[in-house]
Amino acid sequence: MPHPTDTPALAPRRHLNWAQLGESYALVIVMIALFGVFSLLLPTTFFSWANVSTMLGSQAILVFLTLSLILTLTAGDFDLSVAATLTISAMTVAVLNAQLEVPLVLAISAALLVGAFIGLVNGFFILYFRIPSLIVTLGTGTFINGIVLWMSGSTTIGGIDFTLIKFVVGTRFLGIPLLFYYALIMCLIVWYVFGFTTLGRRLLFVGRGREVALLSGINVEKVRLGALILSSMMAALAGVFYAGTLGAADPNSGNSFLLPAFAAAFLGATAITPGRFNPIGSFVAVYFLVIGITGLTMLGIQSYVQNLFYGGALVLAVALSQLVRKREAQEL
Amino acid sequence: MTTSSITRRSTRAFRGGTALALTLSTALASVFASAAQAADLDAAQAMVDEYSALPVFEAPGKPFDAAACMAGKKVLVVPVTSAIPFISAIAEEMDSVADEVGFDVEIWKNQGQPTQWVQGIEYAIANGFDAVDLMGGIIPAALAPQLAAAHEAGLRVFATHHTDVSYEPDPNADVRLPLSFSKVGEILAAWVTTQTEGNANVLVIGTDDVPPSQPYWKSFEAKLAELSPESKATYVNVPLADWATKIQTSVQSNLLQDPGINYIVPIYDSMSQFVMPALAITGKTGQIPIATFNGTPFVLDMIREGDDVVMDIGESMGWIARSAVDAHMRDLCDIGDTPEELYVPLYIFTDANIESAGDPADFNMGYGDSFISGYKELWGL
Structure with missing residues (x-):
């Protein structure tokens, strides 16, 4: 099961534990340091409000997709179909609204329903047939990619109603597109649900130990199904916003978010509440990656360095976290 | 004379007549066909010659500071x-x-x-x-x-x-x-026509999610029909993300399904690396030539070093x-x-001029x- 650690996260803290504090905020400190380094190297371009607002706004899609992933990861399942769900959702909006002239609200509702249906299908195969989620979602993700190619005719579809664009990136507050604030709000909602509701606790218990959760009277299958459906709907919402960011949908590019989203989810699990997939940690992780990639891009570094950064940052961050934890055993 | 012998003679006479009629009609058809093919082959060859000549710069507008x-x-x-x-x-x-x-x-x-x-x-x-x-x-x-x-x-x-x-x-x-990807399609059709003398059975591998692919394929199909009406072209679409996994299997299945395929045109030359294993596994290495487009160095090197890729249109x-x-x-x-x-x-690279592209080939050499x-x-x- 995909738990970043097996540390009992609910243990009360009686006194200030510097090692634990360091571990919780190491990623935040590294992120600030990274921002500082790039600001020194590129004082006029990187260290500008225009750049900060661009970074915050343009990568908020990744925040949504990472939040979608941590819902299922917390419940102990992998969902590899989230990027495909994002793509089909964006394409559903484009085909219905731009090609078939369906009103925007209906097109968005249809996209979210598509997301819910994908979650239901994933849940059916995972729970009824008891197939590992990794295999099921790998299959459904590939299947969805095929449907997207079919429904789009393998081409980019533009001309989505400008109202969507206006509500996603066309309107700014403090110079930052609204999409960033949506991501921030969603992050806070997930944080509240995870930390302060029965549902969040059940999700965590199910992820930590299904048998124990079952013996405690939790309907494990219902919780897992709920997580899968909500996760797919969140990915579909990311797809709607993706269509709103570009004013168009293409059949492939959404899939490229899968690795960064997983990297952010696992990287985020080393921060704020180490040992748990948590939304604030994921949020910090996304922007840590974005700061790194944007800085490297502005420096004109070759694009393969971006891969080195994504992969290297993930492994190094988790390794450092393990050093702080005195190399405790991991379940993964 | 028995009934059976009369029947045999009439049958022989009928067979003889039929054979003569068939021979005559075949001869006439081949005369007309070869006449039509000759005209088309000339046009195809003219196009190939035009794009085999080293390009010369012509100012695209007025000079300015x-x-x-x-x-x-x-x-x-x-x-x-x-x-x-x-x-x-x-x-x-x-x-x-x-x-x-x-x-x-x-x-x-x-x-x-x-x-x-x-x-x-x-x-x-x-x-x-x-x-x-x-x-x-x-x-x-x-x-x-x-x-x-x-x-x-x-x-x-x-x-x-x-x-x-x-x-x-x-x-x-x-x-x-x-x-002008459409022009590239036309040059490839002309090339295939000249190389097969108007009897091409071409497998074209495209990728529809790359926007110019469809007009490119359509222009190839139309030009081939114009230059070589007897030729046949089959189009297979492999999405960009699936090149590494699906080109080989698609080519294999098509070669097995239609053993008459005598030319392969991957519309972007980087696809060729996935076509060659399909040729090897079906035992067709060196038998079915590949013509393609882009002038990517490693594919130009394939022209120099192998028998499968015979032509690459470079830019x-x-x-x-x-x-x-x-x-x-x-x-x-x-x-x-x-x-x-x-x-x-657009410039055609073949065995004849591949040395000008460098060894190993370079994106910018040979033009x-x-x-x-x-x-x-x-x-x-």
Whole structure:
């Protein structure tokens, strides 16, 4: 099961534990340091409000997709179909609204329903047939990619109603597109649900130990199904916003978010509440990656360095976290 | 005379008559067919000859003082992805050409994610660039909100080497420089016609999610039908993301299903690396030639070193870069004769001239150097 650690996260803290504090905020400190380094190297371009607002706004899609992933990861399942769900959702909006002239609200509702249906299908195969989620979602993700190619005719579809664009990136507050604030709000909602509701606790218990959760009277299958459906709907919402960011949908590019989203989810699990997939940690992780990639891009570094950064940052961050934890055993 | 002997004789006479009629009709048909084929073969050969000749530079517009009018200007080039060496090399070449002229080109290196293109455009807006160039396959309509913002901020928007000339001009860009992929399709059809003497059975591998693929394939199909009506072409679509896993299996199945296939045309030459294992596994190595397009160095090396790839239509990366920079400068300097497509000659590489492409082959070798001095003179450098 995909738990970043097996540390009992609910243990009360009686006194200030510097090692634990360091571990919780190491990623935040590294992120600030990274921002500082790039600001020194590129004082006029990187260290500008225009750049900060661009970074915050343009990568908020990744925040949504990472939040979608941590819902299922917390419940102990992998969902590899989230990027495909994002793509089909964006394409559903484009085909219905731009090609078939369906009103925007209906097109968005249809996209979210598509997301819910994908979650239901994933849940059916995972729970009824008891197939590992990794295999099921790998299959459904590939299947969805095929449907997207079919429904789009393998081409980019533009001309989505400008109202969507206006509500996603066309309107700014403090110079930052609204999409960033949506991501921030969603992050806070997930944080509240995870930390302060029965549902969040059940999700965590199910992820930590299904048998124990079952013996405690939790309907494990219902919780897992709920997580899968909500996760797919969140990915579909990311797809709607993706269509709103570009004013168009293409059949492939959404899939490229899968690795960064997983990297952010696992990287985020080393921060704020180490040992748990948590939304604030994921949020910090996304922007840590974005700061790194944007800085490297502005420096004109070759694009393969971006891969080195994504992969290297993930492994190094988790390794450092393990050093702080005195190399405790991991379940993964 | 028995009834049976009469029957035998009449049967023999009938067979003889039928045979004679068949022979005559076949002879007549072959006379007419060969006459038709000869005419088509000539046309096909003429086209092949035209694109086998070393390209010579012809000025695409009136001369102007580029250094004077471009001084202090900044252009941001956003390539479709920096992970494709050909695209990356064009961007780098544009940068060095701009240095020669005396203005600033910056490259927004990325990994093909539209959100990275969005960041690039917003970076250009925030940092006082004069223009942004979407290069190598970004469809301007897919970034409409950001380009509208760029226009509002006073930037010019260019789209370079992004699609086929047959597409409707995209209103989101001010200067559009498509490439004639349709012409490439026609040259390939002519080549296949000459090589098979009008009896081609071609397997074409395309990738519909790359925008110019369909007009490219359609022009190939139409030209083949025109030059060689007896020939047959089968189109297989393999999405870009599936090249590594599906090209080989698609080619294998088609070769097994139709043993008469005598030519393979992967429409982009990087596909060839996945076609060759299919030829090997079906025991057809060296038997079914491959003709393709792009002039990617490792595929040009395949012409030199192997028997499968026999022809590759190349486009000079340096020429593309200069043609793009020339068009951008004409627009920014308001010269008034901004071209509507890239001026990039297509050039056929075969065993006969492959040595000129270098060993190992290079993106920029084999096309002569008339364009380098030609553009310098045109820009008053």
